Amino acid sequence: MLVAGCDVGSLSAKAVILEDGSILSSQVILARPEPEDSAREVMDAALKAAGITMGDIEHCVGTGYGRHHIPFAHSVESEIACHGRGAQWLLPGVKMVIDIGGQDAKAVRLDDHGNVARYAYNDKCASGTGRFLEVMAGALGVPIEQMGEISGRAKAPVTISNQCVVFAETEIISLINAGKPLADIIAGLHRAMAHRVASLARGIELEQEITMTGGVAKNRGMFSALEEALGVKIREMSAADPQIAGALGAAVIASRRASG
Amino acid sequence: MIVAGCDVGSLTSKAVILDDGKILSQAVLASTFNTDESASMVMDRALRAVGLSLQDIGFCVGTGYGRDRIPFVSKAVSEIACHARGAWWLMPSVRTVIDIGGQDCKAIRLDEKGGVVKFFTNDKCAAGTGRFLEVMAKLLGISLDELGRLSSEARSPLSLASTCTVWAQAEVIHHLNEKKPKADIAAAINQAMANRVAILARSVGAQKDVCMTGGVAKNVGVVQALERCLDVNIRRLRVDPQIIGALGAAVFARENVRGGSHAGGRM
Numbered sequence: 001m002l003v004a005g006c007d008v009g010s011l012s013a014k015a016v017i018l019e020d021g022s023i024l025s026s027q028v029i030l031a032r033p034e035p036e037d038s039a040r041e042v043m044d045a046a047l048k049a050a051g052i053t054m055g056d057i058e059h060c061v062g063t064g065y066g067r068h069h070i071p072f073a074h075s076v077e078s079e080i081a082c083h084g085r086g087a088q089w090l091l092p093g094v095k096m097v098i099d100i101g102g103q104d105a106k107a108v109r110l111d112d113h114g115n116v117a118r119y120a121y122n123d124k125c126a127s128g129t130g131r132f133l134e135v136m137a138g139a140l141g142v143p144i145e146q147m148g149e150i151s152g153r154a155k156a157p158v159t160i161s162n163q164c165v166v167f168a169e170t171e172i173i174s175l176i177n178a179g180k181p182l183a184d185i186i187a188g189l190h191r192a193m194a195h196r197v198a199s200l201a202r203g204i205e206l207e208q209e210i211t212m213t214g215g216v217a218k219n220r221g222m223f224s225a226l227e228e229a230l231g232v233k234i235r236e237m238s239a240a241d242p243q244i245a246g247a248l249g250a251a252v253i254a255s256r257r258a259s260g
Numbered sequence: 261m262i263v264a265g266c267d268v269g270s271l272t273s274k275a276v277i278l279d280d281g282k283i284l285s286q287a288v289l290a291s292t293f294n295t296d297e298s299a300s301m302v303m304d305r306a307l308r309a310v311g312l313s314l315q316d317i318g319f320c321v322g323t324g325y326g327r328d329r330i331p332f333v334s335k336a337v338s339e340i341a342c343h344a345r346g347a348w349w350l351m352p353s354v355r356t357v358i359d360i361g362g363q364d365c366k367a368i369r370l371d372e373k374g375g376v377v378k379f380f381t382n383d384k385c386a387a388g389t390g391r392f393l394e395v396m397a398k399l400l401g402i403s404l405d406e407l408g409r410l411s412s413e414a415r416s417p418l419s420l421a422s423t424c425t426v427w428a429q430a431e432v433i434h435h436l437n438e439k440k441p442k443a444d445i446a447a448a449i450n451q452a453m454a455n456r457v458a459i460l461a462r463s464v465g466a467q468k469d470v471c472m473t474g475g476v477a478k479n480v481g482v483v484q485a486l487e488r489c490l491d492v493n494i495r496r497l498r499v500d501p502q503i504i505g506a507l508g509a510a511v512f513a514r515e516n517v518r519g520g521s522h523a524g525g526r527m
Contacts (some may be wrong), residue, residue, distance in 0.1 A: 105425075126426035136427070166386035166395065167363070171422045190375070 003258050004044055005250025006059045006073060008066030009081065011102030011130070011236035012215065014247035015046035015058070018255055025049040026244045034214035035066025043072065053218050061250040064102030077253050079246050080108050080119050086249030088114035091235050095207035097236075098226065100197060100216035101247070102130040107201040118204045126165045128196035130216050136189050139169050140182065147186050151221030163196060187221060194225035201230065211235045213245035261517055264306070264317045265331060265509025266299050268326035271362030271390070272475065273298040274506035275306040277317070278514055285310040286503050295326035303332065319510040319517045337512050339505055340368055340379050343473050346508030348374030350497050355467040357458060358486070358494075359504070360476035362390040365457055369464040380463050386425040388456030390476050393423055396449045399432050400442055405527065408479030410446035417447035428452060444480060454485035461490055470497045477501035 002024070004179075007014040008029060016026045024076075025046040028153055032038045047053060054072055062073030063082040070076075087097040088110060097108045100239050104123035107142075111117045119125070137144040151157075158180055162168040168189075175185050201210075217224055227234050240248060262284070267274040269291060277285040280477035287306035291298040299322070307313055307333050314332055323342040330336070339359075347357045348370055357368040363384035371377050385391055397407045411417070418435055422428045426451075433447045453476075461470075470492050476482055478501060495502065 124422075124427075125424045131426055136442055162384075164385045164425075167384075 001058055001255065001258060002052065002056050003214050003251055003254035004043065004046070004060040004068055004253055005082070005247040005252070005259050006039055006060060007244075007247035007250060008035045008038050008062070008070060008245075009064045009101055010080040011065075012243065013064070015042040016244055016247040016251045017046050017050050017052070018203065021118060021255070023240065023248070026241065026247070027239065028243050031066075032122045035069040035235040036071055039070040039072070044232060059254040061254040061257065063246055063250045065254040074254070074256060077250055080106060080121070081116055082109045082246045082249030082253065083213050084110045084116050087135045087213055087237070088244035089248060089252045090237055090245070091211050092212050092240050093209055095209040096201065097211055097213055097245075098201055099195060099213040100128075100130055100222075101214045102134070103156070105129050105197050105200055107197075107204055109204050109207060113159070120198055120200050120203045125170070127163050128193060128200065130214070131221055132165050132168070132193050133189070133216065133219070133222070135165050135169055136172060138178070139172055140185065142182065142186070145218075147190075148219035148221040148223075150183050151186040151190055153183040155181070156184055157191055158184050158188035160188045163192070168192065187225075190219070190221045190225035191229070194220065194222065194229040197226060198207065198229035206230060206232065213236055213237065213242045213244045217242035261318045261514070262312065262316050263510055263513035263517060264303065264320040265323050265342070265506040265511070265513055266303050266320060267324040267329055267339070267503075267506035267509060268295055268299050268330060269361055270326045271507075272502065273324070273339045274503045276503055276506040276510045277310065277312070279308050279512040281514070283320050283499065283507070286314075286500065286506070288500070290501055291326075291521070295329040296331055298326065298329040299332070304393075319513040320517070321513040323505050323509040334363050334513075335516065337509060340366060340376055340381075342505045342508030342512065344368050344370050344376050344508065345511050346504035346506075347471050347473055347497065348509045349507065350499065350504075351469065351471060351495060353469045354471050354495070356398050356461065356464060356470040357473055358461050358470065359473040360388075360390055360457060361474045362394070362473065362484075365389050365460055367457075367460040367464045367466070369467065378464050379525040380460050382460055387428070388453060388460065390474070391454075392425050392428075392453055393449070393476065393479065393482070395429060396432060399429060400436075400445065402442070404479070406483045407446050407449065410443045411481030411485070412449035413443040417451065418444045418447050419450040422513045423452070423456060446465055450479065450481035451485045453482050457486060458489035461525045464491060466490050468492060471495045471497055473497070473504035475502045476508075
């Protein structure tokens with residue numbers, strides 16, 4: 001049986017195709033201005049990679065902020081539920097998912113069946129979301145995907161005293177002018193952001209079995225800064241790209257609905 | 261007796277010289293990275309305008325975020341106390357002062373003697389501070405003055421759903437891409453600013469008379485939007501609202517010299 005999940009986010013779109021409980025293909029693209037276009041493009045890429053057509057898909061679940069604009073989705077599900085379901089499918093026993101997206105951050109607590117027990121969400125303030133790192137990477141003139149690697153060379157991470165993206169940007173400009181090493185500044189930024197995300201997670205009570213999803217989870221510096229801030233070892237999603245966890249969860253839900 | 265007040269802020273430095281209870285001179289300058297330098301330059305300008313030198317000043321009070329590093333002051337007093345005292349000295353009926361600076365916003369409730377009863381500050385989030393307007397003016401490619409004036413030309417004012425400066429910026433870019441008139445966007449920006457400040461003002465009660473201090477008080481669009489939000493008439497002070505902190509510092513300096521009951525940096 002072939003099922004699919006499609007996650008249309010603010011910055012990227014993801015698609016996953018499952019065949020009898022294993023991942024057949026997955027794709028990530030940068031989002032287009034219109035969610036319909038993002039959805040079609042990413043799903044076409046995933047179908048092509050699997051060598052199948054949309055007609056072969058028995059059920060497709062849409063998720064993400066653009067989920068109501070996915071023309072080929074049979075049903076929709078919230079990102080919260082999908083991230084939880086995707087994480088549990090990859091890492092059975094996981095009890096908490098911290099998802100940092102381009103424009104939001106979520107902490108989701110799961111029950112033993114992978115259902116959402118409680119969650120906290122921030123999309124009101126750019127601090128603690130992917131945008132924070134994006135703005136800082138721009139100010140530092142560093143490609144965002146290199147931030148993790150560079151921070152690994154930090155000797156004495158700086159303390160960033162501002163939480164607000166706008167104020168923190170000014171702060172790091174003065175740190176650059178003061179001659180602080182780039183690695184120390186980036187490590188300081190990761191700590192500041194981890195602190196912010198950790199408070200979100202603490203708000204719904206921490207679990208010991210935690211994993212991280214979303215594009216930011218690929219940043220090694222951020223990953224270890226969050227471990228440090230939480231005082232918990234985070235389980236790594238080694239079997240799949242953490243960015244596709246939402247689409248994967250949508251596909252897992254699709255397989256249940258198809259066999260419904 | 262000639263006394264002075266010096267207010268070194270994050271973006272601008274201000275100095276006021278009082279002579280027998282009258283404003284003799286005042287100056288406003290952009291701050292440099294160096295607090296000493298900012299303080300000396302602005303004070304020098306105010307002194308020179310009236311042909312005085314630092315030796316002529318009987319007592320000088322410093323305030324603002326750089327207040328502890330001003331070399332020539334005899335005493336440092338908090339900005340909160342100085343804004344309250346400065347506004348009250350100009351208008352004894354004032355009970356609420358809303359001060360919007362370049363990087364913060366304060367709402368202060370006063371008693372009938374100009375003392376501080378209660379206050380709230382936001383310096384954690386750029387929304388509701390001068391920085392918000394600065395970011396938006398830059399985005400629209402206009403000056404801060406124009407941003408304030410432009411909202412009165414709005415035909416169908418837009419609105420911003422986000423509070424966060426970063427997200428609001430994205431909304432403004434969207435409006436610009438949709439070729440929406442700048443005046444309609446400016447109205448949305450000033451309204452968003454007022455909404456945020458109103459939360460702080462309401463938390464201290466916003467009792468009458470209400471006045472505004474700080475550079476943003478010169479932004480007509482924000483002042484009018486805030487009047488609508490709070491449903492109150494905001495009283496205009498008769499001097500540049502940007503110098504109120506420095507004026508309050510000078511008033512403290514004067515009280516200190518006279519040994520009056522208000523002497524001291526109580527707040």
